[in-house]
Amino acid sequence: MPNHSKMSLESTPEGNKFNLTTAELREMAKKLRRHVITMIATAGSGHPGGSLSAADIITALYFKVLRHNPQDPQWPNRDRFILSKGHAAPILYAALAETGYFPMVELATLRKLNSHLQGHADRKFTPGVEMSSGSLGMGLSFAIGVALAARLDSKAYRTYVLLSDGECEEGQTWEAALSAAHFKLDNLTAIVDYNGIQLSGWVRDIMNLEPFIQKWQAFGWYTIDIDGHDFDQILSAYQEAEKIKGKPAVIVAHTIKGKGVSFMENNVAFHGKAPTREEAERALKELE
Amino acid sequence: MAEASTRETYGKTLIELGKQNEDIVVLDADLSPSTMTNFFAREFPDRFFNCGLEEQNMVGIAAGLAASGKIVFASSFAIFASCRCFDQLRLCLSQPELNVKIVATHGGITVGEDGTSHQAIEDLALYCALPGFTVIVPADAIEAAEAIRVAASDYGPFYIRLSRPKTPIIYPRGYQFVLGKAVTMRQGQDATIIATGIMVAKALEASDVLARQGIDCRVINIHTLKPLDEAVIVKAASETDAIVVAEEHLAQGGLGSRVAQIVAREKPVPMEFVNLGDRYAVSGKAEELLQRYGLTARDIEESVKSVARKK
Numbered sequence: 001m002p003n004h005s006k007m008s009l010e011s012t013p014e015g016n017k018f019n020l021t022t023a024e025l026r027e028m029a030k031k032l033r034r035h036v037i038t039m040i041a042t043a044g045s046g047h048p049g050g051s052l053s054a055a056d057i058i059t060a061l062y063f064k065v066l067r068h069n070p071q072d073p074q075w076p077n078r079d080r081f082i083l084s085k086g087h088a089a090p091i092l093y094a095a096l097a098e099t100g101y102f103p104m105v106e107l108a109t110l111r112k113l114n115s116h117l118q119g120h121a122d123r124k125f126t127p128g129v130e131m132s133s134g135s136l137g138m139g140l141s142f143a144i145g146v147a148l149a150a151r152l153d154s155k156a157y158r159t160y161v162l163l164s165d166g167e168c169e170e171g172q173t174w175e176a177a178l179s180a181a182h183f184k185l186d187n188l189t190a191i192v193d194y195n196g197i198q199l200s201g202w203v204r205d206i207m208n209l210e211p212f213i214q215k216w217q218a219f220g221w222y223t224i225d226i227d228g229h230d231f232d233q234i235l236s237a238y239q240e241a242e243k244i245k246g247k248p249a250v251i252v253a254h255t256i257k258g259k260g261v262s263f264m265e266n267n268v269a270f271h272g273k274a275p276t277r278e279e280a281e282r283a284l285k286e287l288e
Numbered sequence: 289m290a291e292a293s294t295r296e297t298y299g300k301t302l303i304e305l306g307k308q309n310e311d312i313v314v315l316d317a318d319l320s321p322s323t324m325t326n327f328f329a330r331e332f333p334d335r336f337f338n339c340g341l342e343e344q345n346m347v348g349i350a351a352g353l354a355a356s357g358k359i360v361f362a363s364s365f366a367i368f369a370s371c372r373c374f375d376q377l378r379l380c381l382s383q384p385e386l387n388v389k390i391v392a393t394h395g396g397i398t399v400g401e402d403g404t405s406h407q408a409i410e411d412l413a414l415y416c417a418l419p420g421f422t423v424i425v426p427a428d429a430i431e432a433a434e435a436i437r438v439a440a441s442d443y444g445p446f447y448i449r450l451s452r453p454k455t456p457i458i459y460p461r462g463y464q465f466v467l468g469k470a471v472t473m474r475q476g477q478d479a480t481i482i483a484t485g486i487m488v489a490k491a492l493e494a495s496d497v498l499a500r501q502g503i504d505c506r507v508i509n510i511h512t513l514k515p516l517d518e519a520v521i522v523k524a525a526s527e528t529d530a531i532v533v534a535e536e537h538l539a540q541g542g543l544g545s546r547v548a549q550i551v552a553r554e555k556p557v558p559m560e561f562v563n564l565g566d567r568y569a570v571s572g573k574a575e576e577l578l579q580r581y582g583l584t585a586r587d588i589e590e591s592v593k594s595v596a597r598k599k
Contacts, residue, residue, distance in 0.1 A: 131380075135375050141345045142355070145351055145353040146355065176345050
């Protein structure tokens with residue numbers, strides 16, 4: 001393994017340039033949720049539930065935690081965020097637009113022909129999207145490659161990857177979990193958006209993941225269990241994860257699918273269904 | 289005929305490349321003593337990652353390293369490097385066109401005794417189905433070394449299929465490999481044998497026998513199945529009016545299908561195919577299997593005679 005002390009100061013990225021307060025983060029998360037509703041309603045298809053559940057996790061990353069530069073998406077020292085649950089692309093697009101990776105007007109083109117914003121995240125089309133996803137269970141493996149490259153290059157950037165709970169049913173997720181711990185990737189933070197619902201019902205009924213925290217622990221990970229809608233808990237979890245040495249950290253974020261829109265919350269139907277115009281209006285009112 | 293192992297060549301060439309370029313990293317899935325990536329592992333332990341028996345994960349890790357600027361070689365047996373991780377190849381390498389070189393050893397039925405489960409006979413169809421992938425089957429160890437060097441310097445996802453047994457050397461030293469450009473090994477007017485991989489040596493053998501019988505065969509080595517050298521195929525169809533395609537692969541989706549598509553579109557002429565058909569093989573010695581499943585010089589010879597009768 002390369003000598004970590006070789007890491008030079010100039011390779012250490014500066015902090016997050018948005019650096020919002022907790023109150024501002026709450027407002028921003030609402031704003032991103034509004035984008036999600038409008039985008040998916042305009043597109044007429046998409047997955048609102050998993051975007052809304054991940055909104056606070058992603059808002060905290062882009063507006064407080066990640067060292068990134070929207071004007072230079074390929075900045076070599078940027079922290080990496082990999083969206084493994086590719087169906088939550090709308091919330092990522094909303095964060096990328098609000099931070100300035102591309103013009104806000106593009107959000108209205110989601111899923112349309114010639115749009116930069118594909119139905120699932122795609123690194124070939126969208127500035128700021130680190131990896132393509134949509135077939136589940138692959139993002140953690142990619143993140144391991146990125147984290148290994150950081151080590152090889154003695155770079156101080158950190159790699160974050162967001163998984164869904166459903167994709168923890170994929171065998172590859174656990175192949176990756178084994179290897180991240182084996183390679184002692186303490187520059188890697190995984191977050192599981194544990195909203196409890198997958199396409200056809202409750203995760204616990206379809207393919208129970210519990211005991212979930214213990215599984216990650218048994219695979220050699222440092223685990224942090226939080227309320228994924230509480231910014232204080234989210235931010236302190238990111239900080240705690242960064243301090244862990246010798247092993248990767250996973251933040252199991254307990255969330256509510258469809259969070260922020262009463263009739264979408266814990267509603268399986270809104271895993272992969274666009275709101276009607278009337279539903280979208282009601283949702284936007286609730287998110288004011 | 290002198291013989292050499294393409295996988296041993298792979299191992300040695302990786303060391304040479306690793307010395308030239310610090311960005312070269314190598315991954316393997318617990319098969320490094322067989323794929324011979326262990327040569328690289330000994331020389332450059334920091335740049336070698338054994339991913340264990342996790343082929344799907346290995347492809348994802350390879351993609352992450354490549355997206356971070358590395359030139360990644362990832363190896364396993366051809367069967368596991370194709371069938372086991374196809375969705376990962378598609379989403380993580382083909383669609384984003386990342387710079388990963390899958391170099392698989394133990395391709396085809398010449399794996400031999402390990403039997404059906406280990407015989408990759410559908411890998412070329414699978415890889416050729418992936419947009420953006422370059423697919424190469426070297427005909428001997430000299431061509432293998434060249435192909436591996438080109439893969440390292442040419443950006444994008446590659447699949448290179450190597451063999452388990454030693455194979456005859458058919459090229460002189462100093463042979464210049466040109467990506468995507470087929471090699472006309474022998475000129476001829478009566479029929480053309482188009483072959484890839486281990487079948488090229490057999491095609492040359494068949495053409496010797498046919499020459500003694502007064503049949504003047506052209507022999508073409510298509511080492512790069514994708515992108516395909518269409519011009520050489522059209523020229524052969526136009527000039528010899530009969531084509532035989534020989535490959536160590538199923539009938540569907542490999543070189544035969546690809547050549548037939550070009551011939552049908554540009555210059556329809558009678559064709560014959562020497563391949564495994566639509567069936568799995570069994571355990572046995574490599575040579576015994578090639579005999580049993582119709583992949584010998586004799587089989588090519590008969591196909592040439594048969595296709596010539598249809599002219």
